Amino acid sequence: MKTVTRESRRDFLKIASTTAGGLFIGFNWFSCDSPKVEVLSTEEVLAQAKPFNAYLSISPTGDVVIYSPNPELGQNIKTSFPMVVAEELDADWEKVRVIQANLDTEKYDRQLTGGSGAMPHSWERLRKAGATAKYVLVAAAAKMWNVPAEEITVENGIISHKGSGKSGHFGEFVAEAAQMEAPEEVQLKDKKDFKIIGTPVKNVDADEIYTGKPLFGLDFYREGMMHAMVQRAPFGMKIKSIDDGAARAVSGITDVVQFGNSVAVVGNSTWPLMKAKKLLKIEYEAESTVESSADHDRIFQELMANGKSDVRRQDGDIKSAFQNAAKVVTAEYQCPFLAHSPMEPENFFAHVKGDRCELIGPTQTPDRARQTAASILGIPAENVTVEITRLGGGFGRRLRADYVDEAVHISKAINAPVKVTWSREDELTGGAYRPAVRYRFEAALDANGTMIGYKLRGVGMNAGNTTREHNFPSGAVDNLLIETVNYESSITTNAWRAPITNFLAYAEQSFLDEVALEAGKDPVAFRLELLDRAKNNPVGQLGYDVDRMIGVVKTAAEKGNWGKNPDVKQGFSVYFSHRSYVAQVANIEMQGGTPVLKKITAVTDCGMVVNPTGANHQVRGGIVDGMGHAMYTNLTFENGLPKQRNYDSYRLIRLKEVPEIDTHFIDSGYDPTGLGEPALPPTGGAIANAIFAATGRRLRSQPFIEQKEFSDIKLEIRRS
Amino acid sequence: MASFNLKVNGKSFQVEVEDDTPLLWVLRDHLGLVGTKFSCGIAQCGACTVHINGNPTFSCVTPVSSVGNSEVTTIEGLSENGDHPVQQAWKEVDVAQCGYCQGGQIMQAAAFLEQNPNPSMEEIDNAMNRNICRCGTYHKIREAVALAAKNK
Secondary structure, eight states: OOOEEEOOTTTOOOOOSSSOOSOSOOOOTTSOSOSOOOOOOHHHHHHHOEEEETTEEEOTTSOEEEEEOSOOSSSOHHHHHHHHHHHHHTOOGGGEEEEEOOOOTTTOSSOOOOTTOHHHHHHHHHHHHHHHHHHHHHHHHHHHHTSOGGGEEEETTEEEETTTTEEEEGGGGHHHHTTSOOOSEEEOOOGGGOSSTTSOOOOTTHHHHHHTOSOBGGGOOOTTOEEEEEEOOOTTEEEEEEEOHHHHTSTTEEEEEEETTEEEEEESSHHHHHHHHHHOEEEEEESSOOOOHHHHHHHHHHHHHHOOOEEEEEESOHHHHHHSOSEEEEEEEEEOBBOOOOSSOOEEEEEEETTEEEEEEOOSOHHHHHHHHHHHHTOOGGGEEEEEOBOSOOTTGGGOOHHHHHHHHHHHHHTSOEEEEOOHHHHHHSOOBBOOEEEEEEEEEOTTSOEEEEEEEEEEESOSOOOOTTSTTTTSOSEEEEEEEEEOOSSOBOOOSSTTHHHHHHHHHHHHHHHHHHHTOOHHHHHHHHHHHHHHSOOSOOSSOHHHHHHHHHHHHHHTTTTTOTTEEEEEEEEEETTEEEEEEEEEEEETTEEEEEEEEEEEEOSSOSOHHHHHHHHHHHHHHHHHHHHTOOBOEETTEESOOSTTTSOOOOGGGOOEEEEEEOOOSOOOOOOSSTTSHHHHHHHHHHHHHHHSOOOOBSSGGGSTTTTTTOOEEOOO | OEEEEEEETTEEEEEEEOTTOBHHHIIIIISOOTTSOOSOSSSSSOTTEEEETTEEEEGGGOBGGGTTTOEEEOGGGSOSSSOOHHHHHHHHHTOOSSOTTHHHHHHHHHHHHHHOSSOOHHHHHHHHTTSOOTTOOHHHHHHHHHHHHHHO
16 A cells, blocks of 8 residues: 655755756766776765755765764664665665764754654654655656656666666756655555665664774864863762862863862863872762662662552552452562663763854764753854764663763863763763662452452652553553652662663563462463453553554464473563563573573564664664663662772673574564664563573562572573 | 884874873874774773784773884774775674774674684684673674684
8 A cells, every 4th residue: 555645844845956066077877887986975975966855865976865863872773764765765775875964953853862763753754755855856857858757667776767768867867856846745655665674784884883983972083172071979969179289280181170069170182081080189068868779778668668659540449359369469679770881981072162062972862962052051052063973872871961061061161172071980970870669569369360450569769650550461450550659869860771661571570470370370371361351351541552462472482482392491571662562582491400591582563674684683682781781780879879880890791691582573564663672671571580480589689690599590691 | 201102003103191091092092093992991891902912902901101012903903994804794794783892892803813713602702702792782793703704
């Protein structure tokens, strides 16, 4: 079925008839015998290219330039966005150049990376960008050849008319097409005709990445630029006094700047800053609560018992359900604070020039960077430009603009361009963590082992709503109560890859395993029984598509050979988040009394897969991320500061610690949904459940390796 | 401040820095070779891996004063046209997600394969366990090292 869509004014600027171009005598790709052709630089292509819309310019040489507006942090959007545009354009991918667009709120909508939302948000507008350009190129060819447009075909960047035998590459029609109006409506391709979407197109930045070219914010350099590092206050504290004498005496230090509760050392290069920062003598005093992990333990216990809750959802009569229950299952789960720890530490370049400001660096939210600078400087947002570099990971940390804030303050104070660089210690102590949370689950079972009541009470440290009240198993249980309690901690928190669900899914999927066991049911059969109820006789609102969830559960059971081999101990988990569905099976084999985690099978329904390579990357990466943090990573506090300050104590998963990961995708016929996050949430539960199946030890706290239940089971991770 | 003559990627450079300046920051801030990455600064993650006389070395904890006449190779100098077998394998396997750690991973793998041209998967795992990838591209790193060994 073909889709007809309407134009959106916001994204589709009219073709500018005034742009330069057409005079350049470019290389003619089709009149030369030699395949050894002149390769134009992207700048040379752009100098003669005509813009067709916000996403697309085409040069008379036939080269296609596609702008990718959303920040690239490893989710592969800089490759997958242009694939969608090129698909509808019927471009030759070999002739496509991709450019990271700078922040432009006039041209682009939702120019940010977060919530696994870029592809679902932009899918249709990217397709329209390609399709409208193709439409006018075809119209130009029809006019120039004096043939009906309907008889013209386009393939691989070549426009052809069979009847007259005429054909030419895109570039030959660019000048004529530029005189034409973009259509109000445009036909999109039938998905079965896709040639680029669904193929494993390689990373468009591969050459630069593998040869060490400057790509990332930390690599940015400009003549005359100063460097700065910042000492921030412990959480809940403020500066009482500063002695910067020793810091200023370090060779290469030019300035020490204070703003708020931060002190910046400024110099000509990075190393002297690291030395000088250690020599700052800053005395702090309490400003609000100065917390340690022991305080958090106490606060969690108090609030779990007595804290005033926000009731998120209530179905049926929870009280009688528990009174009439044949069996009640109760368990508490907990997860610690975590830092994001992207490999590229936070950094940003700022140059304040009077009432203007130039920003360059890695950000998931370029518009927030711009607004931050405008607010500090008291200037209009349009006086601030933001150039987006490639991001060396983000995981939610770069949704914040605190490091942009610092760069702007320092540039203003020293009246010079400056790049702020955070050390790893800064990154781990600098806040905006994944919040710490605890959950108490209670399930009421009747004599048949049917779950007739379900209670979830979450307590979080600056977590907001710690639940997802309309997610499974809501809708499948008659009597249900979901409530959350928030504690306002002085320790700052922020979205962290798959916010809330990154720990909620582990806790819930592990608890459901406990309930299945108590009900005497197979964990997969128990989930399917609940889903069947939600499908046929749902209770209240459903925040998920039951059929799609059943689809991944059944397929994961099949692909993961669930319950087929008694020597393989398995854990199951399924979760819906960010519009996608992922089910996982973790396999542990006992080898000479030692449990060996060997394999995780993952089945994903994220709608249509745009790029199988990228999709595999996101699923495997999400699983490695979810597994690493569930198993190994902890962030604990003493007097307002984390105790773990670098990778020697803040343990990240390494290569030898990953099992085989077998990925499968369900083609459900839906448009693509998010994939940067959804594979992470189910992983902790799948592993915890497999460990229970293999050892009888239930791991209700992360990280697993620090739990006493884990200490003597000697889990190994091997692929063979 | 002292003056140091360094041999980097086959060329000679002179820099004026303090003795304790890590090679990492000399490369990045003074020579403009930013392919060598800063991440932990304490020899834990491998993003800063370079070759010193062919040996994989964490440049973040290598004081410039200790380098002497040694030959330093960075990711920029691994091959003239980006076509070292390890770089080619990384492209073929399409290893990177964010890409930040991959220069260090490639340098680690290239030095390893120089010393052990026909490694077992277990030997690959042991060698590459020194480098962290926060995106979790470990499966592909493993595959790419094995491919590079095969193609060499």
